[in-house]
Amino acid sequence: MDLNLTSEELAFREEFRAWLESNVPKDWSTWREKPLEDAFSYLRAWQRKLYESGWAAVSWPREYGGRSATLMQQAIFWEEMSRVEAPPMANALGLGLIGPTIIAYGTPQQKARFIPKILSAEEIWCQGFSEPNAGSDLAALQTEARLNNGKYIVNGQKVWTSYGWVGDWCELVVRTDSAAAKHKGLTVLLVDMKSAGVEVRPLRQMTGESEFNEIFFRDVHVPVENVLGSVNDGWNVAVSTLMHERGAYGARLILTFKRNIHRMIELARNTQRNGRPAAHDPVLRQKLAQCYAEVEIMRLNQLRAFSRITATGAPGPEGSIQKLFWSELNQRLQQLTQELLGPFGQLAAGDENAVDRGVWSYGYLRSRGNTIEAGTSEVQRNIIGHFVLGLPRSY
Amino acid sequence: MEFGLNESQEILRDSARQFFAGECPMSEVRRLMETDTAFEQTLWTKLAEQGYTGITFPEAVGGAGLGCVELILLMEEAGRALLPGPFFSTVALAGSIFQSIGAAAQRKEYLAAIARGEARGTVAFLEREASWNPTDLRIVAKNDKLTGEKLFATDAAVADWILVAAQNGVFVVRKEAPGLRVTPMLGMDLTRKLYKVQFENTPADQLGELSAISKGLDIATVALCAEAVGGMQRVLDLSVEYAKTRKQFGKPIGMFQAVQHQCADMYLETESTRSAVYYAAWALQHESPDAAAAVSIAKLYTSDASRTVGNRAIQIHGGMGFTWENDIHLYYRRAKSSETMFGDATFHRERLATLVIDAAVTSAQHA
Numbered sequence: 132m133d134l135n136l137t138s139e140e141l142a143f144r145e146e147f148r149a150w151l152e153s154n155v156p157k158d159w160s161t162w163r164e165k166p167l168e169d170a171f172s173y174l175r176a177w178q179r180k181l182y183e184s185g186w187a188a189v190s191w192p193r194e195y196g197g198r199s200a201t202l203m204q205q206a207i208f209w210e211e212m213s214r215v216e217a218p219p220m221a222n223a224l225g226l227g228l229i230g231p232t233i234i235a236y237g238t239p240q241q242k243a244r245f246i247p248k249i250l251s252a253e254e255i256w257c258q259g260f261s262e263p264n265a266g267s268d269l270a271a272l273q274t275e276a277r278l279n280n281g282k283y284i285v286n287g288q289k290v291w292t293s294y295g296w297v298g299d300w301c302e303l304v305v306r307t308d309s310a311a312a313k314h315k316g317l318t319v320l321l322v323d324m325k326s327a328g329v330e331v332r333p334l335r336q337m338t339g340e341s342e343f344n345e346i347f348f349r350d351v352h353v354p355v356e357n358v359l360g361s362v363n364d365g366w367n368v369a370v371s372t373l374m375h376e377r378g379a380y381g382a383r384l385i386l387t388f389k390r391n392i393h394r395m396i397e398l399a400r401n402t403q404r405n406g407r408p409a410a411h412d413p414v415l416r417q418k419l420a421q422c423y424a425e426v427e428i429m430r431l432n433q434l435r436a437f438s439r440i441t442a443t444g445a446p447g448p449e450g451s452i453q454k455l456f457w458s459e460l461n462q463r464l465q466q467l468t469q470e471l472l473g474p475f476g477q478l479a480a481g482d483e484n485a486v487d488r489g490v491w492s493y494g495y496l497r498s499r500g501n502t503i504e505a506g507t508s509e510v511q512r513n514i515i516g517h518f519v520l521g522l523p524r525s526y
Numbered sequence: 527m528e529f530g531l532n533e534s535q536e537i538l539r540d541s542a543r544q545f546f547a548g549e550c551p552m553s554e555v556r557r558l559m560e561t562d563t564a565f566e567q568t569l570w571t572k573l574a575e576q577g578y579t580g581i582t583f584p585e586a587v588g589g590a591g592l593g594c595v596e597l598i599l600l601m602e603e604a605g606r607a608l609l610p611g612p613f614f615s616t617v618a619l620a621g622s623i624f625q626s627i628g629a630a631a632q633r634k635e636y637l638a639a640i641a642r643g644e645a646r647g648t649v650a651f652l653e654r655e656a657s658w659n660p661t662d663l664r665i666v667a668k669n670d671k672l673t674g675e676k677l678f679a680t681d682a683a684v685a686d687w688i689l690v691a692a693q694n695g696v697f698v699v700r701k702e703a704p705g706l707r708v709t710p711m712l713g714m715d716l717t718r719k720l721y722k723v724q725f726e727n728t729p730a731d732q733l734g735e736l737s738a739i740s741k742g743l744d745i746a747t748v749a750l751c752a753e754a755v756g757g758m759q760r761v762l763d764l765s766v767e768y769a770k771t772r773k774q775f776g777k778p779i780g781m782f783q784a785v786q787h788q789c790a791d792m793y794l795e796t797e798s799t800r801s802a803v804y805y806a807a808w809a810l811q812h813e814s815p816d817a818a819a820a821v822s823i824a825k826l827y828t829s830d831a832s833r834t835v836g837n838r839a840i841q842i843h844g845g846m847g848f849t850w851e852n853d854i855h856l857y858y859r860r861a862k863s864s865e866t867m868f869g870d871a872t873f874h875r876e877r878l879a880t881l882v883i884d885a886a887v888t889s890a891q892h893a
Contacts, residue, residue, distance in 0.1 A: 132535065132595055134808055140527060203527050225779050226778035396883050413876075420875035423882055424802075424823040431529075438530035452794050474892050484750035509783070515793055520766045523781040 134434070136203075143204045146276045147186065147211050154180060159218045164480070164488065167342075169296055174221035178252040181220065187201060188226050195234055195236065197252045202437040207289065212417045213386035224294060225249040225256035231301045236319075236360035245300070245321065257298030259289040259322070259346060267510045268526075269304075270366060276305040276320060278355070283307075283320060285328075287352040291463065291504070295331045295344025298324045303348075303489045304369050307362055317365035321357040329354075338496045373506065374450060384457050385433060388426045391464055398486070399471050409471050417466050425460050432456060448518040451511040458501035458508060465491070465498040529804070531599070538592075539599045544574055546607035551596055552853055555608050559716040559856070564610040565646075565684040574643025579617055583625065585757040587634050588641040594745055594811040595870025598752035598803060608856055610717035612646045612681035619680070619751035620647030620689055623742030627696055627734035629842055636698075645686040649674035650723045650745075658869040666693045666726075670732065672725040673705075678867075680880060682708045682721035690723075690730060696739050697730035704728065715863035718857065745823045748870040751803045751828040754864055757857045758796040758832050761839045764854065765789060768843055779842070788838045802827050819881045826874035832861040 136144070156177060162170045181187040182196075190205050191197025220226060228248045233241060239464065248254040265272035274287025285305055292298075301322045308316030322333070326349040333341035360368040399410040399419060409415050436449055446466040466490045480489030502508040516522040533537065549572055558564045572580055572664065582597050583589025590596075591871040597618060604613060624636045624647070629784050639645035653676060655662055666673040670691060682688055688706075690697045699706055705726035714719040768778030779785045806824035809817040840847035847854050869877070 132531060132804065132807055134805070134812075136527055152861075196704055196762055240740075302606055399883065416879040416883060417872065417875045419883060420878040421826070424875070424878060428798050428802050428827060431805045432798055434527070434529045435801050436799075442530065452797060455790075455794060456798070508789070508814070512787040512790035515790035516780070516783075520789055520793060522766065522769055522786050522789060523778055525781050525783045525786050 136207075136252065140201075140203055141206060143200070144207045144211065145327065147208060148183060150186065151211055151215050154184070155215050155217045159216065163218070164510045168296070170218075171221060174218055175252040175255075177218045178220040178222060180441055182251045182406055187252075189231060191234065195230075202440060204469070206433075206437070209383045210386060213390070222249055222255050224258055225254070228258065228372050228375045228390065229256045231318075232302065232368060232376050233321075233359065235371055236368050238356075240356065241321070241359065254299040255294055256298050256503070257292050257294040257301050257324070257344075257346075258372070259292060259301045259303035260372075261291045262288060263290055267507055269369070270317065272305065274303070274305050275309065276318065276353065278307075281355055283353040283355065283358075285320070285322065285348045285353055287348050289346045289348075290334065290343070292331075292344045292346050292515050293322075293342060294435070296333065296341075298331075301325060302359070302372065304365050307365075309429070311363065311408050315368045317369070318362050319359040319365040319368040320353050322348075322353050322358055326351045326353070337418050337499070338493055372390050376438040385426075385430050388429060388457070388460070390463070391468075392419075392426045392475060394424070394487070395468055395471065398468070402471055402473075404471075406472065414499060415467075415471060418470070422460070422464055422467055425456075427454070429460060448514050451506070451519075454506060455508055455511040455515075460500075461501050462498045465495040469495055535596065536597055538596055539603060542578075542600050542603035543577075543606070546603055546609060548606045550609050552608070552856075555610055555717060555856065558610040562710070562719075563681070563684045563838055564717055564719055565612055565681070569611070570646075571643050574641070578613070578645050578804055580621075580641025581617065582638070583621065583637045583641050584849050587637040588760060589637065594748065594807045595804070597745070597749055598807040600758040601749045601752040602759075603604065605753030608717055608757065608760070608853075608860065611646065612684050613755060614718065614746075614750065615648040615685065616640055616646040618665065619649050619742075619746040621684070622749070623649060623696070623739055624733075626745075627738040632698075632733060633729070639686075646681070646684055647687040647689060648679055648681050648685040649689045649691065650682065651691045652678045657875060658684070659892040660691065660739070663691055663693050663736070665690070667695065667697055667730055669733065670697075670730055672697060672699065672728045672730045674725055676723040676725075677712065677715075679708075679723045680718050680794045680867075681719045682723050683710070683719065688723060689733070689817040691736060693736065695736055696733045698733055698750040699725065699728055699730045703730075703893045710763055712860045712864055715860045717860060718861075719864060721854040741869060744818065747821055747825050748803060748806045748810060750864050751799070751824045752868060754832040754861060755796065755800050755827050756805055757860060758792075758799060761835055761837075761854060761857050762789070762792045763793065763794050765839045765842045768846070772844075772846075785842055788842055792835045795835050799824075799828050799831045807843075822874040822878040822881070825868060826878065829865045829871040829874070833865055836861050 162173055175200060178187055185198060188196060189198040189200040189208050193199045226249060229244060233245055249256060251415045260269060262272045262274060274289065276283040276285045301324055303320045304317055304352040305320055306316050307318040330347040332345045334343045334345050335341050398418060400408055402409045404412055433453060436453065439449060470492060472486055475484060475486050477492055478485035478489060479492045513525060518523050549569060558566060577590045578600060579591035583598055585591040601618060621640055624633055640647065653664055665672065686701050688699045690699055705728040708726040709722045711720040711722055753779050769785050769789055770778050772779050802824040806820040809820040838856050843852060843854060846852050
């Protein structure tokens, strides 16, 4: 056990810190509150800049344009990005989830065709997994692909697709064998979103905005060379993507949580409650200390998971602990901030009295989605129960 | 950065697990807990032969010279086995304080005898107000004599030395000292006995200033948390095993999500506690600036999580979990006793708040 950074890790940090210093855009703060649609070309340009210096996908193997960074170096990368409040990259799903899946399962032709443009943000990717009748029970999905004259004809509907409105390509899970058991008849297709028959509609969520889309596929033609992995082995390909989703994302969130808890402490010091600062209220102090402790434990769980993943080679079901932990913790953090702010907590962006331009009002509502997206808390507990503890499947 | 165990740490953990499984099975735990002191020299001698009684002491006094991380790995295995008797009191508590306080000659005498397995010690801290805050202590030594009362001293009946925290310093009282009276208190944990300790003009040697006790107490606190992690792991393992084998409605009960999700939460709570405790041990060993905060984070989380894991385990075991015959309640009893020792979750949340909320005020004012 040695929790100090190694000399390689320190060198990695110095190199990236120096690069950021001269390259990070200084005007992101003026863009960040605009709708994502307006800021998107800005984010593409930022990713392109990272790509040109080899920083777009540090976790990827060198031969695919990454830096073969260790998990700790990846954590350092995101820590540095966060430290200078760098903008996010445009192709978040392509870099974080879909690129690694193509690297793992793609043919040489697919890798050559897709990987460079994922890195450069020339082609933005989205993920077609959930359907109206296949959420937690993803393997029950019904979007079908039929082979016809060397092409797949796709029909069906996907929901909760992030970046659907700007996506050039989609990692789409479809049913190719309706006679097989539900996990056995699935295939992953790489689908050009400009194909005839693809229709994207915004899905308005309870926060009022539309982060996600619904996508409709009507007789969409997909060439057979766009099958990722083997036909009817799509479940394994999709699970590989989901593992990345649960493992990698949590690591980046820690920085946001750290920033939030420090801001909450600042707010508690500066907010008067019952004639004294909220930070002096014994009950609120207890709750703040509990949240502070849990944010720290989230970080420590992540570091221990890194060491385990480094030993075993791949993100495993333990990622479910992180997902469960951060999503439920964020709901507690948001609720506590509401308690700290009292009636001001509800005020949305645009109100002259809104605290921090309404981020806490928005964050409170948005956090309800955390225990649903990327696998509900119930699904995470099923994964821990079955795959980690070896209990019989409950469904 | 590496948050896993290295090879020698893994060897230590594995051999400790094997040792406790062989020398301290549950039948032995139950036999010892029915005795007055839960202590027997036979088992104690074996612990000393393993080098466990001097694990963190310098090699010059016959110790193994290992660090806080190794101590918590050993305590975790002791906790898994529910090791009864004064091991924690002597090695992790009195031993850690002896190591960080007192003149070299005094230290050598105490530590060498403990390492050899010839002597045991404990600490008497709490008084009737039951505050773990040193500034609340009332007892004062006058002319190197103590008069007064301490409560909740663990294993005091088998201690050769009782370390006493007083307003004006830390003192050692020998077991044969005149005016010393040790009376059992009927605590919930049957494996670690509690005592009322009374002094009447009892001679006491000063070891050092009261403020010097905090480092040893921090190490003991983390060691106690590590012991709890071992207990939580055992209780989780027993519950998962039971959920796999116990059938109702024709199915193993672990197939029902109401049961399975309790197991998943126990796993999350156990692993999270382990992360907090390992980090606190590392931070203490390396005198990291956040060590005090890390200790409070470990203790507040452990205090709540070890109780919660026990609650869930009893529920999963159903009627069996409520019986004397089932082992869960033995762990559950210790979890409750350890929950309040060195301050419960409420105490440590306030201590953490002082460190991270009030300190933030100060630094902002200076900025």
